[in-house]
Amino acid sequence: MLRYLVTAIGHLVFSEVSQALRSTKMSDGEIVLLTWSDYVGFMRCRGVPLDQIESRMAYGLGWAVAGQAQTPFADLAPNPWGPMLEVRQVPVPNTKTRIDIWEDAPPFHFYLCDSKTNDGENWDCCTRGFYKNALAAFKAETGLDFLAAFEHEFMLLDDPISPAQSFTIETMRNVAKFTQDVTKALHQADVGLETVEPEFGVHQYEITSAPAVGIEAAERAIITREVIRECARRLGYRATFTPKVEPDGIGNGAHVHFSFLDGAGNNATYDPKQPHNASVVAQQFIAGVTRHMPAICALTSPSPVSYLRLGPHHWACGYASFGVQNREASIRICPSPDQDPKRAAKAFNLELRAPDATASPYLVLGALVMAGLQGIKENLPLPKPVDVDPADLTDVQRQELGIKPLPSSLAEALDLMDADPVVKSWMSPTMYESYVSVKRTEIAIAKDLSDAEICARYARVY
Template structure:
């Protein structure tokens, strides 16, 4: 048997725990944990996992009618390329690997989000010679602070969180997340961190690590970081925006074409059109919890409608501005932002669903959608219909209905997984049906 690849923890004393992690349908990172001295065994053998774990709601309840029940066994198979480690987050090492979920004969399991994303990316490359270059930017809020209120976007707001932010930035650098900018946001004690763009699977891996490192850095600073979509019913929302661009087999960016309206290339336009066509059903992955729909409201810059816009923050798909004048630099920087996802979404499932929808647009040669010139909610219904603009689901119930009604989206998944999603969403809907909005915000904030 070959030796374990050189990993970030091998040159230091083995103290603490070593984690094998996966990220589920509601964006919660779960896993198994080993003493660091046993890490090599864990890397070589992986560990057991249970199918019904995928049926957990955010409240750790499993629907009685879930398709897996008490039967079945799986394996967490760590990917050495995802190894991470930092000693800044407490006395013991914060170390581990991200995993694929496989069957006992080492085949990808249909319920593994990481495998779902990888397969979608492979089809994109095989059928169209394209790959996806991505960046995630996440918003979160801090609770437990004793500092005074500071104006939005201000130096005061940044400096008061200096100790926490320095710890966060250093720990993120240790695990290779590479934040590009840290900014105090509009909301109370809200921050946003866009991370460096990468190939799509790596970008999703780093987005998972970003959340966990942020939570740990906050905890060790006497604070709590929450990625919940809404802290209060009247407050601002927290999103997880996905930026993407397309590259061909030669590594050339092909998202931009100056000969087309707004610079959107024909291939990019078809990719975007596929997302537009299936976007209501995609919310089962991108806005997967009941609290998500408090955020997806009109006039809140959170994309209440399936729409495509130029520099338009009410659009679900936004062409981002590029600070360049020469064509080569513009082509490299030109990207589309997908705004509906939030911090209850799995980066793997959300991005994988986006890729699958984009592939559908490419397969059918769909034309680039019309550009929405402003707030879709201010338009009359006839204009929206003419432009192909639709209201996104307004509740988890509506999102589940849209998912179940879209045979193309359901067709990307094993039938057992479709049933697992249906049963888990219904279980969550039943759980929260009598809660007030304030209670919902409070309960979800304690989880995410």
């Protein structure tokens, strides 16, 4: 009996040791990235070995705040911070993303982070904190939740196959392994993947996910883009979300679809008794966005290359205008084609068309929410809808409709933001001044470059 027990215990110990060794082997070399979105929409990061991640969940890792002044290139903008100040990049547990679909590469494993000061408070220059503050203000004023989803347009660079015609099966099947990997990976990421499709441009594709409530809407966008990039990397491509790959080429947008939910989960954007089926709160929100649209372009279309895409006749909008189904309006109503009243009400949504992926999704959604909230606070009336391209109207017609042009450059957008005290008030003085400094530095970098050179530089980093 004793001999049996000794043998059994020996087998048990051996089994536990073997299991531990197998576990160690599986995780050997796996790095977990702690990542955060900065002013230029980059996901900066630090990494820790997998076996260390639990010890980093409470306080994360330190980061010199001067890093927030980085441009998309190798330049650091003038900033107020210097070498001493530091924040903690603290992982948000429910943003854990681990993609493990490749035999020849370790899992892609990361957390999104909050930037916090050493006393545990949100850092006033944190882009995630900016959006959280906007959501809290919107909820406090309206009692509603904000629901949103991005469209992700991108192009595959370094594809050796000649491009097929727009929107065709061939365009999809030429990169069948890529689309298969993206589909598997985004399912693992649990971002509510809805469509994977070819687009109009050369080697251009679009991926969409289901809308999400609040902070998750931005995080789904970030996770989706990074997973697309990773799937492309593994196959020797580069996925670029830049607004323009070539000056005269097709652009990549990051349109935002959004609506509001009441406490019962109903679509509070919809009211069949109101004009265009838009509820009163939705009408006021549209009015606020339209009023502040020229200024918030500095946050939603925030790079020199953005203004090679943004403009009339590009389906990217060139004017601060409102429309129903009009893709040249900067904000539009997207009615559902569903004939069932309940499903039509649920699907009814609004779309903001100016944003692109050189902007942090946190800043895009935060600016959108705050602009719309201002319209609600002031009870602004719904603008007159436009059913043509505003560029085809005369100056007099645009004036009668209250339609103003959007900025034609990043410098103009920054000037318009500076002239809008409401928009400036959404940021702390430090955040506002440091953000503008980064963007002015980007302008200086691009100043002596041709449009083609600007496109090429941004295509390689976005």
